[in-house]
Amino acid sequence: MLRTVYLKSIRDRWLGASIAVGSLFLVAWMGLWAYADSDDAVGEYMASLPDAYTSLLGVPQDSGTAGLMLANMFNFLGPFVLCGIAVSMGAQAFAGEERDGTMNLLATVPRSRSRLLASKTLAATTIIVAASVLSFASYVLAAAISGSDAGSLNLAAAAVHLGAVTLAYGAFALAVGALTGNRGLASGAGTGLIVVSFLASGLLPMIEGWAGIAKIFPWYYIGGAQPLINGVNWTQVVVLVAIAGALAGLAWWGVNHRDLRSADTSGSLLDRLRDNPYLERSLALLAGSGSSRGLVSKALSDSRAVLTIAAGGLFMVLVMQGLMFPTIQDSLGGLVEALPEAMMAMVGFADFTTATGWYFGEGLSITAPIAVAVVAIGAGAALAGEEKRRTVSVVLGTPTSRARFAWSKAAAMAVGSVIVGAAVAAGIAVGNLIVGLGLDYGNILAAGALTAGLGAVLGGAAFFAGALTGRSVIATGFGTGVAVLGWGINAFIPVNPDLASWAKVSPFYYYATPNPLEAGLTLSHLGVLLGVAAVLVAAGVLAYGRRDLNG
Amino acid sequence: MTTTPVIEVDHLTKLFGNFTAVDDVSLAIEQGEIFGFLGPNGAGKSTTIRAILDLIRPTSGTCRVLGLDSRKDAVEIRRSLGFLPSDLALYPNLTGKQTLQYLANLRGGIDWAWVDTLTARFDADLSKKVGELSSGNRQKVGLIQAFMHRPRVVILDEPITGLDPLVQLEFHNLMREHVGEGNTVFLSSHTLSEVERVADRVGFIRRGHLIAVEAMADLQDKALRRITLEFPEPVPAGDFQGIEGVHEVSAEGASVTAQYEGSMAPLLKAATAHGVLSVSSATVDLDEMFLEFYRDEVEASGEAEQGSAA
Incomplete structure (x- = not known):
């Protein structure tokens, strides 16, 4: 172990991880506070439910509404944040230094690659474990200060499971990065595995006979054994940690058996696919050749890869969800009918018995916002990215005004959001057509338009922060912060009727209320989204014209 | 125009x-x-x-x-x-x-x-x-x-x-x-x-x-040139100071280095008197030229280090 390498890795990462844990705490506290004030009747009602129902939700009966909130933190929001950190650190650990070209320096010090890898791996493990422990502690704190009673919930056990799963994802990204030296590939593969696992472990168990397949995905083990109720399942945890260890071993083998890369010469995944003569033609069609045509098309082609994956993936997921609906409807029908309306709204899988509710709960409330956020925030932060990479000097050496340059980046962000919105509409429309769900096509279009509007707000936030500061990290962080907090506010605040109107500060409120698949387009809500986005972009362009550029 | x-x-x-x-x-x-x-x-x-x-x-x-x-x-x-x-x-x-x-x-x-x-x-x-x-x-x-x-x-x-x-x-x-x-x-x-x-x-x-x-x-016209003179025995640098056109002199053992502008004749005359053995000459580069000509301005700008000022 190399102490300096270890400490530097920790130093590079602790702030980001702390902010993430802090956000988790805020969301948990906000939710618990809203739930705590809400009607006792809900708690009483929960207590009266048969065992089977509450265990389906993953919470014991006596934990009440606070249990629902905490189960959400452990099974959904928390894992996404922690696993995201783990993948990012795992991918950066070895391959990141190669991408930055700093490996050329590190590799010339008289220390072995193995020790370098070990130090970086240990640093990542430290951060992951610390983040898991701290987020667990913050939930306990949130429950205490909001006066919630977590009942017999075994929070510590859930934290142990979550930590083990997080380690597995981090080790996966580490192994891919160490084997290939390609940071982009490592973080892409890690993120892809998270998304696929999340969808698979959520959807597969609902289909009769397919539940077993979900068990090959790490995500399943976050809540699969219901640690909140049953405590730690040590077999699962030990197996997960062993898998993480094996992946770290693979990483060790990888770094010792290949040439190290130097700086950013790897080329994108798309480029490598394009080198394959069989794929060349179709990919050229897909990608287009206009990367150097002008400011907007260049900006769009920069986010082409993420746009292709996000919009294409979203389209396929939505079509599949349509195909799955008839099966789900049969298996959930009886359960849902037994629950009252208010209860359903809170649980979030409100009316899975109707096609509109199913698409809303599974597609529009989680998957579509994530996809459009990733595309729009990335494109919004690209203006600051040109300063970080110092390419802005060359571009603004041409007779292009700063305002035109900034507007072009904003336009590309808007186009990206519209493309994801179109993918939402197309995916639901195709699912609707194949299965004959009877959804209204105008309403489907409305859902697409609102998705694009949400993207424009989130991308606009990133754009504004980037234009103001010139720092892409701040741009991405601000955009993501608005997305996570906005989602949390809209998801949890409305549970308490006294606070419900506060949800209107969140862009997600205008996106998701009322369900566009049922109510169609609420024109004023789309207007709010587009108006806020326009103000953010205009303010960003103004700020961009008034300061010194970096680089 | x-x-x-x-x-x-x-x-x-x-x-x-x-x-x-x-x-x-x-x-x-x-x-x-x-x-x-x-x-x-x-x-x-x-x-x-x-x-x-x-x-x-x-x-x-x-x-x-x-x-x-x-x-x-x-x-x-x-x-x-x-x-x-x-x-x-x-x-x-x-x-x-x-x-x-x-x-x-x-x-x-x-x-x-x-x-x-x-x-x-x-x-x-x-x-x-x-x-x-x-x-x-x-x-x-x-x-x-x-x-x-x-x-x-x-x-x-x-x-x-x-x-x-x-x-x-x-x-x-x-x-x-x-x-x-x-x-x-x-x-x-x-x-x-x-x-x-x-x-x-x-x-x-x-x-x-x-x-x-x-x-x-x-x-280039007023370019300083540098000359190095070799003598049979050590010569004090002071013997060359004050000679017309000579700017800076330093002595190390039996060799003397001087910077000068204009004609070399007065300097050579003094060197001959000491029985000079050999002479080698080179042009001073731009940076030294600036430091020499604009010493005051450079010092006023807060420049502390001075390599050639001995």
Whole structure:
């Protein structure tokens, strides 16, 4: 172990991880506070439910509404944040230094690659474990200060499971990065595995006979054994940690058996696919050749890869969800009918018995916002990215005004959001057509338009922060912060009727209320989204014209 | 014939927080000249250039290019201007050709035959992705984009970084041709030999202060030369001080080194009297020349270290 390498890795990462844990705490506290004030009747009602129902939700009966909130933190929001950190650190650990070209320096010090890898791996493990422990502690704190009673919930056990799963994802990204030296590939593969696992472990168990397949995905083990109720399942945890260890071993083998890369010469995944003569033609069609045509098309082609994956993936997921609906409807029908309306709204899988509710709960409330956020925030932060990479000097050496340059980046962000919105509409429309769900096509279009509007707000936030500061990290962080907090506010605040109107500060409120698949387009809500986005972009362009550029 | 300078920097001051990067710099560059902007790292060369380009805004003072204000008319100025930033960064995922196409589309009206000529002259490979190029080959792409629209004004910030000597030569020829056609080049560099070779006038900047601007020809006329004299036995340096034209003398053992301007005769007369054995002579380089001529200004700018002052 190399102490300096270890400490530097920790130093590079602790702030980001702390902010993430802090956000988790805020969301948990906000939710618990809203739930705590809400009607006792809900708690009483929960207590009266048969065992089977509450265990389906993953919470014991006596934990009440606070249990629902905490189960959400452990099974959904928390894992996404922690696993995201783990993948990012795992991918950066070895391959990141190669991408930055700093490996050329590190590799010339008289220390072995193995020790370098070990130090970086240990640093990542430290951060992951610390983040898991701290987020667990913050939930306990949130429950205490909001006066919630977590009942017999075994929070510590859930934290142990979550930590083990997080380690597995981090080790996966580490192994891919160490084997290939390609940071982009490592973080892409890690993120892809998270998304696929999340969808698979959520959807597969609902289909009769397919539940077993979900068990090959790490995500399943976050809540699969219901640690909140049953405590730690040590077999699962030990197996997960062993898998993480094996992946770290693979990483060790990888770094010792290949040439190290130097700086950013790897080329994108798309480029490598394009080198394959069989794929060349179709990919050229897909990608287009206009990367150097002008400011907007260049900006769009920069986010082409993420746009292709996000919009294409979203389209396929939505079509599949349509195909799955008839099966789900049969298996959930009886359960849902037994629950009252208010209860359903809170649980979030409100009316899975109707096609509109199913698409809303599974597609529009989680998957579509994530996809459009990733595309729009990335494109919004690209203006600051040109300063970080110092390419802005060359571009603004041409007779292009700063305002035109900034507007072009904003336009590309808007186009990206519209493309994801179109993918939402197309995916639901195709699912609707194949299965004959009877959804209204105008309403489907409305859902697409609102998705694009949400993207424009989130991308606009990133754009504004980037234009103001010139720092892409701040741009991405601000955009993501608005997305996570906005989602949390809209998801949890409305549970308490006294606070419900506060949800209107969140862009997600205008996106998701009322369900566009049922109510169609609420024109004023789309207007709010587009108006806020326009103000953010205009303010960003103004700020961009008034300061010194970096680089 | 207009008398408006092509580039005019007027009492430019730029502060970054408390740090004064450029302090009250004024200079004027005339049409048809290569102006060398010389100074050590961190002297304020790039800050001055970035203010002229409107990438950063002056704390006080103004810059004008072709009579246009650098802030108000930034876009108009850039139509007739080519710029190569220091530490050039390009898009790693574009090929050289795509990079030039992108920038050409932003400019409009590029003569591609001329681009091909430039490419051939620099022996540049435009088919590879910029991210795969060595820094020298990437710099060639940067030079081509700076000259591709035959700009009336070219501003180059450390242009020869990474270039091999043959390409440097070709680049210097190109600069000469370019000003020969009535255009103007502003060349920032810390490479003395480059500035000495091509510049018509030289500005010397240290710690944000413009110390002096001199015509290259004048500098060479009053150029200091250095002479080293070998004697059969040690001679005190004081014996040569005060001799007409002699600036600085130091003695080490039996050899004496002196800097002088004008005729060598009075110095040789004194040397002969001591039975000099051998004489070797060399020209002092630009930097030492500046330090010698502008010692007071350099010291006033806060320069502490003085290598030659013994």
